[in-house]
Amino acid sequence: MVVGLDIGTTKVCAVIGEKNDNGTLEITGVGTSPSTxxxxGVVVNIEATLQAAASAIEAAEMMSGREVYNVWTGIGxxxxxxxxxxGVVAVTGKNRETREITDEDVLRVLEAARAVVIPMDRQVLELIPQSYIVDDQKGIRNPLNMIGVRLEAxxxxxxxxxxxxxxxxxxxNRAGFHAQGLVLQSLGAGRAVLxxxxxxxxxxLIDMGGGTTDVMxxxxxxxxxxxxxxxxGTQVTSDISIIKxxxxxxxxxxxxxAGSCWEGACGGDEDIxxxxxxGRPPLSIPRGQIEKIIRPRMEEIFCMVKGTLDKLVLSRPLGGGVVLTGxxxxxxxxxxLASEIFSLPVRVGAPLPVGGLVEEYRSPAFATAVGLVLEGYDRELQGAAERSGKVRERGIPLFGRLAEWLKREFF
Ligand SMILES: Nc1ncnc2c1ncn2[C@@H]1O[C@H](COP(=O)(O)OP(=O)(O)OP(=O)(O)O)[C@@H](O)[C@H]1O
Ligand SMILES: [Mg+2]
Structure with a gap:
């Protein structure tokens, strides 16, 4: 059993997954609770948060009929x-004659690459190898067993x-569970929708939540x-509340x-x-007016995202476009609106099909929660495979060992 817990600004969502006979993960329980x-995205009230987490997990437990202890918790x-x-190292290799790249070389080069100055009040959350360079050969996903003199990560x-x-x-912990690991929320969302x-x-990937918009x-x-x-989204709501x-x-x-941020997206222009x-008389607001309130805030959020995207030096343009979720x-x-601002193709991403996930939760709002359970499962499998000495998958070698090492250092 694997459990993902997405503690968001507006809702907490727990998802329970269980391995079925084919070895794939099947969702057996989902529970949500409003979060205050x-x-x-940052905890400011421990008591309220732990209660929301406990009731979301309890609801998921009721649905799946299982009892939860370990949870993969999302952080954002x-x-x-x-x-x-x-980072770069010289390949020593066990076999000095052939200079074959071993586990140890890969760990050493990752160690060298992570040698950056991190302020005392910050900690490393994820360490993700992008690619390796062996001698002059670039873009290598898994350098294990390759022959080379110089290894760069x-x-x-x-x-x-x-x-x-x-x-x-x-x-x-105070809610009575054990945080098995912290997983970046947007990595979870990416795992579920991309x-x-x-x-x-x-x-x-743009995860539009209640309190923050996360970009990966x-x-x-x-x-x-x-x-x-x-x-x-909370800002959008408070704009309507203040102006009206x-x-x-x-x-x-x-x-x-009745909200929209694009002219004509919601059809007619009737009154709401x-x-x-x-005891005051009801208020009637034309739809167009609501759109005029929402649009500038959405434009502002997308323009801020565009500002960060424009600063990136990418080796090639974003061929996969933009995916909105949350x-x-x-x-x-x-x-x-996003497509106009980014001048890129845009789609709204809900979780890709996962066994057992009912229609109600196949919505962008549950992308992070579903992704956390998938990511947690991947990490558990990876750790188990490495412990038993089997070949690593996913192009991220030594993932379990890295995770364990991070845990030793920081928890
Ligand atoms: N159909 C909808 N149309 C417009 N906005 C919506 C819709 N459904 C949900 N929202 C907005 O989405 C926001 C909540 O999104 P989500 O559940 O992804 O946030 P969260 O994970 O709780 O917060 P965060 O990720 O910022 O911590 C709210 O502001 C809500 O108003
Ligand atoms: Mg969220």
Missing amino acids: GLRK GSHIDGINSR EIHIITCSVTSAQNLVKCV TEEEKELGVA VYSEGAPYSTTTIPAG NISADTAEKIKLE LVPGVG GGSQLLGAAE
């Missing part, structure tokens, strides 16, 4: 940062704030850039039922009736 203890927020680094290092990570782990082809061609750029099959924009002078709940309802408060990507017209 986070601000912009503005404190997440990604950098690219490279290019890696993507994702760091996070130590205290934010500790608070998250504390919530999970195809291998898109990652290979280069794609920007994949280039040549591996993560290349990780950034977070501290704005999301209505409660946040009503504004949220209007957004979900908002019930009056305290609850906010369901806003009518989001793909059209």
Whole structure:
């Protein structure tokens, strides 16, 4: 059994997966609970967060009939940062005659690549090998057993704030569970919605949540850039609430039922009736007016993302375009507006088919939660394969050992 726990700004979602007879993962339980203890993806209220986590897990347990202890927990927020680094070593190899690259060489080169200065208040969250260079041969995914003199590694290092990570782990532990590992939320979302082809061609994944918009750029099959924009769907709702002078709940309802950010995306221009408060007469707002409120905020978020994308030096353009996911990507017209701003093809990404995942949860809002359980399963398999000395898959050799090493260093 593998469990993914996505602790978001607006909702907490737990997903339970179990290995079926064919060896693939099947979803057997999903539970959600509204979240109030986070601000912009970061825990600000331990008690509220642990209660939301406990009730989401409990709901998932009820559905699957299993009891949960270990959970793969997602982490996100503005404190997440990604950098690219490279390291180089001379191949020593066990067999000095042939200079075959061994596990040890790969570990050493990754060790060299991760030697970057990280401030005391930050910790390494993920260490993802992008590709290796053996002598002059570039773009090697798995250098094991190749023959060479010089081994170079290019890696993507994702760091996070130590205290934010500790608070998250504390919530999970205090809720009575064990945080088996922290997984970057956007890696989870990417695992659930992106195809291998898109990652290979280069794609920007934009996870539009309630509090933050997380951007993960994949280039040549591996993560290349990780950034977070501290704005999301909650801002859109509060714009409507402030401008129309209505409660946040009503504004949220209007957004979900009649909101759009692209002219003509929602059809006609009829009026929306908002019930009056305290005996006042109901308020009628034309749909077009709501669009005029929502659009500038969505434009602002996309332009901030574009700003970060424009700064990247990619070896080739984003052939896989842009994929929007997260609850906010369901806003009518989001793909059209994004396509205009990025001048790239855009699609809205829901989780790709996974066994047992019911229709209700095959929505962009559950991409991260579904991805976390898939990613957790991959990591467990990888760790088990390495412990038993079998060949590594996924082009990320030594993943389990790296994860264990990270754990030893930081938990
Ligand atoms: N159909 C919809 N149209 C427009 N917005 C929507 C729709 N459904 C959900 N949203 C918005 O999506 C946001 C929540 O998205 P999501 O559930 O992905 O966030 P989260 O994971 O809780 O937050 P975060 O990832 O920022 O921590 C809310 O702001 C909500 O208003
Ligand atoms: Mg989220």
